[in-house]
Each structure stands twice: as C-alpha cells, then as structure tokens.
Amino acid sequence: MSGRLNGKVALITGAASGIGAACARSFAAEGAKVVVTDVQADKGKAVAAEVGGRFIAHDVSDEAQWAAAIAETLGAHGRLDVLVNNAGVFIPQTIEDSTLEVWNKVLGINLTGVMLGCKHGVKAMKANPGGPTGSIVNVSSITGFIGLASAAAYTASKGGVRLLTKSVAVHGARTYRTIRCNSLHPGTIDTPMNQAAFEASGDPEGMRAMFDGMQPIGRMASAEEMAACALFLASDESSFMTGAELLADGGWLAAAGPL
Ligand SMILES: NC(=O)c1ccc[n+]([C@@H]2O[C@H](COP(=O)([O-])OP(=O)(O)OC[C@H]3O[C@@H](n4cnc5c(N)ncnc54)[C@H](O)[C@@H]3O)[C@@H](O)[C@H]2O)c1
Known part of the structure; x- marks a missing residue:
C-alpha cells in the first residue's frame, strides 16, 4: 500500500532523531507534506532535507514557539492534518x-x-479548509501503564499523556466529530535516547542485552516499527479510533512475570 497520507500535512515534534525521524521518513514516503520540528537544528534540518519537508526550530515546552510553529505550517501549507507529539526527554531519578x-x-x-x-x-x-479534520498521535510509553522506579518524573509525564489524550479525544469527537487523538505506548526502542544510556553505563553490550530481554519477544523495537504504528494512527485507516492506546511493547505487559 502506498499514498496512505496523500494530501495530508503532518507536523512531527522531536523529529531530528529516533522515532520522530522515522515518522518523518515514513510519512513522507506515504505522501504527506512533513514539517520536522526539534530543538536540534542541524539534525532536524538534515531530516527535513532528506524527506523534502520543512524544518522549524521549536521547543515544545514554550507556548509562543507552538503558536509560531503552527502559524508557519499553516502559512506554508494552508492546513494541518496530522500532529505527532513525539518530542521527549528521559532523565532518570527515583522519587527519593x-x-x-x-x-x-x-x-x-x-x-x-x-x-x-x-x-x-x-x-x-x-479551521482546516473543507471543515474540521485531523489526527493527533501522542507518544506516551509503556510507563504510561507501569511505574519505572528509576524514573519518577518520566513515568508521571507519560501517565499524564495517556489520560490527557482521552480528554482531547472526547473534546475532538463531541465538538468536531472528525478530530481524533490517540496515544502510542512503545516498550524499549533502539534509539539515541537509550543508546546514550548504554554508552554511559560502562557496559554497553550488557545493558543492550538487558533492554532486549525486557520484552518477551527478545529484542528492542526499531524506530521504524514505532513509525509504522504512528502511521496507522495518523492515517484514515484508524478513522474509528480515538482516545485509544496503541501498545507496542513486544509482549512486555502481556507477561505476568518471569515465566
Ligand atoms: N526509546 C524508547 O525506548 C522509548 C520508549 C517509550 C517511549 N519513548 C518516547 O518516544 C519519544 C521519542 O523518543 P526517542 O526514543 O526517539 O528519543 P530521541 O532522543 O532519539 O528523540 C527525542 C527527540 O526529542 C527532541 N527534544 C527533546 N527536548 C525537546 C524539546 N524541548 N522540544 C522539542 N524537541 C525536543 C530531541 O532533540 C530529540 O530529537 C519520546 O517521547 C520518548 O519518551 C521512547
């Protein structure tokens, strides 16, 4: 299948790296006009150039920069069909x-x-020409369901994204019918976010093996496998899904324990 996002304009945050960059590549390959945003300008510009898209320097924690990024997207393309809220940071700290x-x-x-x-x-x-329409994909985590002892703030943030998504979904459905919002919950993914931790651990291969083993399927996922999930939620193929949780964790949550 191809052209799954033909005619759509997609803004992807944190798209200079990892899952966001993989989304930019797959969305562009499926016909979307892609807007790559990130705080990493050099890498973001490179991804945008690769996919024939536009780069916008954008810190997602700053409301004025959100207004500017959306205004620039509308100025360039006249509409917004897909938003992937993917930008994120992992800073481990226990609650203590x-x-x-x-x-x-x-x-x-x-x-x-x-x-x-x-x-x-x-x-x-x-305000899209032709009437309200759109799909928002919020990248949460398996930690939207379970607690990671080593990362209290990260766990809280991803749990918040999971339920915020449902509030947005109900608003979008009741008010506009056709504006959807779903959350994506990756297990562990082989991206720079984890690769940095492997290198810092002093035992990169041991850490990699441990991360692979967290999933019953026996390996981490690739960024491209997460992009495939985001693509499904972004496209009209998921038109009856809103407020849903797409869990892509290699069986992690399905397993009750070590057996
Ligand atoms: N890698 C995993 O195992 C994993 C698991 C579950 C969820 N996630 C989530 O997936 C998303 C993407 O992570 P990734 O693994 O691709 O990591 P990554 O580090 O490769 O990419 C994250 C991107 O977000 C950008 N970013 C950071 N702060 C930003 C800010 N303030 N404004 C805009 N951009 C900012 C970074 O520059 C980077 O390009 C994150 O939300 C992460 O929490 C990742």
Whole structure:
C-alpha cells in the first residue's frame, strides 16, 4: 500500500532523531507534506532535507514557539492534518532522588509540551479548509501503564499523556466529530535516547542485552516499527479510533512475570 497520507500535512515534534525521524521518513514516503520540528537544528534540518519537508526550530515546552510553529505550517501549507507529539526527554531519578528542577523539566517537555501541541493543533485542525479534520498521535510509553522506579518524573509525564489524550479525544469527537487523538505506548526502542544510556553505563553490550530481554519477544523495537504504528494512527485507516492506546511493547505487559 502506498499514498496512505496523500494530501495530508503532518507536523512531527522531536523529529531530528529516533522515532520522530522515522515518522518523518515514513510519512513522507506515504505522501504527506512533513514539517520536522526539534530543538536540534542541524539534525532536524538534515531530516527535513532528506524527506523534502520543512524544518522549524521549536521547543515544545514554550507556548509562543507552538503558536509560531503552527502559524508557519499553516502559512506554508494552508492546513494541518496530522500532529505527532513525539518530542521527549528521559532523565532518570527515583522519587527519593527527585529534584524539582528535573521534575519541572521532564514534565514541561513530556506533558506540558503535549498539552500545548494538542491545544494549538486542535485549533488549527478545526479551521482546516473543507471543515474540521485531523489526527493527533501522542507518544506516551509503556510507563504510561507501569511505574519505572528509576524514573519518577518520566513515568508521571507519560501517565499524564495517556489520560490527557482521552480528554482531547472526547473534546475532538463531541465538538468536531472528525478530530481524533490517540496515544502510542512503545516498550524499549533502539534509539539515541537509550543508546546514550548504554554508552554511559560502562557496559554497553550488557545493558543492550538487558533492554532486549525486557520484552518477551527478545529484542528492542526499531524506530521504524514505532513509525509504522504512528502511521496507522495518523492515517484514515484508524478513522474509528480515538482516545485509544496503541501498545507496542513486544509482549512486555502481556507477561505476568518471569515465566
Ligand atoms: N526509546 C524508547 O525506548 C522509548 C520508549 C517509550 C517511549 N519513548 C518516547 O518516544 C519519544 C521519542 O523518543 P526517542 O526514543 O526517539 O528519543 P530521541 O532522543 O532519539 O528523540 C527525542 C527527540 O526529542 C527532541 N527534544 C527533546 N527536548 C525537546 C524539546 N524541548 N522540544 C522539542 N524537541 C525536543 C530531541 O532533540 C530529540 O530529537 C519520546 O517521547 C520518548 O519518551 C521512547
């Protein structure tokens, strides 16, 4: 199948790297006009150039930058059909180690950033030529369901994204019918977010094996496998799905324990 996003304009946050960059590539290959946003300008520009898209420097925790990014997208393309709220940071701290600085940073990017994206995204989608329409994909995590002891703020942020998604979905459905919002919940994915932790651990191969083993399927996922899930939620193939949780975790949550 091809052309699954023909005629659609998609803005993807955190698209300079990992899952976001894979989304940019697959969405463009399926016919979307892609807007790549990120705080990493050089990498973001490279991804945008590769997919024939536009790069916008954009910190998702800043509301003024959201307004500017959406305005630039509408100025360039005249509409917004798909928004992937993918940008995120992982800063490990247990609840006992938690500092307010790290808590506010992680919540500011991972949760407030998604809220601002949904707010400005819905406002753009409701004004689309031809009538309100759009699909928002919020990248949560398996930690939207279970607690990671080593990352209290990250877990809280991803749990927040899971339920924020449902509020946005009900609003989009009741008010406009055709503006959808769903959450995507990856297990562990082989992206720079984890690769940095492997390198920092002093035992990269051991850490990689541990991460592979977290999933009953015996390996981490690729960024491209997550992009395939996001593509389904972004496209009209998921037209009856809103407020849903797409879990892509290699069987992690299906397993009751070590057996
Ligand atoms: N890698 C995993 O195992 C995993 C698992 C579950 C969920 N996730 C989620 O998937 C999403 C993508 O992560 P990834 O693994 O591709 O990581 P990544 O580090 O490769 O990519 C994250 C991107 O977000 C960008 N970013 C960070 N702060 C930003 C900000 N304030 N404004 C805009 N952009 C910002 C980074 O520059 C980077 O390009 C994140 O929300 C992450 O929490 C990842």
